[in-house]
């Protein structure tokens with residue numbers, strides 16, 4: 023219910039269309055009630071001999087028309103045509119209104135969801151698959167339209183039509199009306215109960231189909247692993263198994279569907295037969311009910327049944343929708359983990375000093391990954407982070423651009439607490455190059471200018487030159503205009519990395535984070551970009567994480583991390599002199615290097 027209220031906001035943004043829809047819905051309800059009346063005229067007054075109803079008689083007199091069969095037949099035909107035309111017109115108008123208003127509501131919601139999801143933390147995105155997030159935006163957002171249509175307007179229309187019809191029926195024959203009112207719910211309830219296995223089968227069918235989708239997505243996402251382990255056949259077999267199950271579930275639901283329509287058809291016929299039976303007795307009995315009235319009754323009975331089905335199905339529809347609404351509300355109602363404070367200030371251009379004060383942070387409450395970290399980096403210094411895998415190096419640097427906030431302690435940028443400044447102004451001054459750089463399927467130039475779309479071609483080229491990338495870019499089929507294939511497939515790891523460096527260079531940030539930017543590369547490629555990296559690091563505060571100690575030797579300060587704590591810090595020489603952890607790491611490293619070298623020879 024609360025989720026439904028959340029969606030009301032999107033209804034309210036379309037007041038004009040919703041008002042139109044309300045008017046048209048009212049008109050359709052009235053038209054539906056008028057539909058069987060020409061037929062009644064035909065049966066009672068043309069084929070039968072009942073006197074014309076007073077108003078019609080007077081109207082004919084006023085128009086000085088006689089009340090012969092031809093004129094009346096003409097009225098029946100024109101009336102039927104007119105009703106049909108009006109009904110179709112209303113249908114068109116309603117469809118049009120729903121298309122515009124419905125889609126606007128859906129896209130409004132999808133837009134909000136997209137914005138919300140973009141501002142969620144890295145941790146959220148690590149924990150939720152892209153597939154799930156995609157379906158929340160593209161599939162679940164339809165719930166706002168469905169809620170308006172099937173929870174608000176359809177039941178309102180059904181209720182209104184029922185009231186009008188029951189009123190008209192009561193004018194004709196009160197007893198028969200009562201009978202119809204008793205029979206209709208039974209008819210609805212019976213077909214509703216019979217529909218239960220059908221709905222269960224449909225649910226199973228949907229589940230199996232979504233498993234097929236998930237299987238395709240997972241296999242194709244992991245295609246390098248699948249192919250490397252030559253598991254295509256097994257994945258194909260699994261697909262086949264899912265496909266077989268999908269076919270079986272479809273067969274079952276098709277069969278149940280036929281049985282269901284057969285049995286509910288039988289029950290409907292039974293109910294109509296009952297009304298016909300009693301109605302016929304009323305025609306023959308002292309009530310002198312007209313044949314036309316029975317026809318009206320039969321049409322209304324059918325319509326009543328349909329409307330009651332809508333009302334009866336309301337609960338199921340709402341239940342079905344509530345799963346989608348819940349998934350949507352979850353996104354809309356969860357505030358982003360990292361957000362601007364209401365009074366957050368703009369961070370002025372910084373010189374680049376970074377200070378950690380007793381920082382404790384982690385991902386899972388109770389399991390801190392970083393414990394009581396304190397250090398400070400002067401503007402322009404290079405700080406290297408070393409330590410075993412899992413020690414918390416990536417976690418530590420991720421606090422600087424506020425991908426997450428510390429649990430305790432603070433991170434200060436030029437003396438400003440990172441939590442007190444606007445995220446954008448903070449992140450605008452930080453450049454990041456990661457181990458595996460993501461490139462968008464855009465042109466090379468657009469990728470380099472991703473952080474500064476207004477950069478001129480000259481600036482882009484200068485950044486590419488400084489990153490040692492201009493050479494290979496010029497050799498590409500369309501140079502800077504070459505569109506990069508999905509997941510950067512058309513470039514090698516080293517080339518991708520140099521584009522990422524160019525991207526960071528163009529942004530020209532005072533603070534730079536390099537998280538193992540060369541560890542995915544071979545020694546030779548590393549050599550070719552180290553130069554570019556040095557240029558990138560000049561005059562900036564740089565945090566560099568590296569497993570190869572050769573890259574960190576020149577750092578102004580090396581922090582050695584172990585299990586989330588800084589166990590040593592100092593320059594290369596200082597740490598070697600201590601003969602502890604760093605010296606040990608260094609020994610292993612230099613012991614390894616010659617052996618690798620020897621193997622190469």
Ligand code: DUT
Nearest residue numbers: 145148385391410411412413414415416417418
């Ligand atoms: N961790 C999580 N959730 C995450 C990321 C990491 O629980 O989303 C844990 C795993 C690990 C610890 O935090 O035990 C530190 O991870 P981090 O990635 O900071 O380690 P690292 O020093 O960067 O390791 P590597 O050298 O492998 O990159």
Ligand code: MG
Nearest residue numbers: 415416417537
């Ligand atoms: Mg890491």
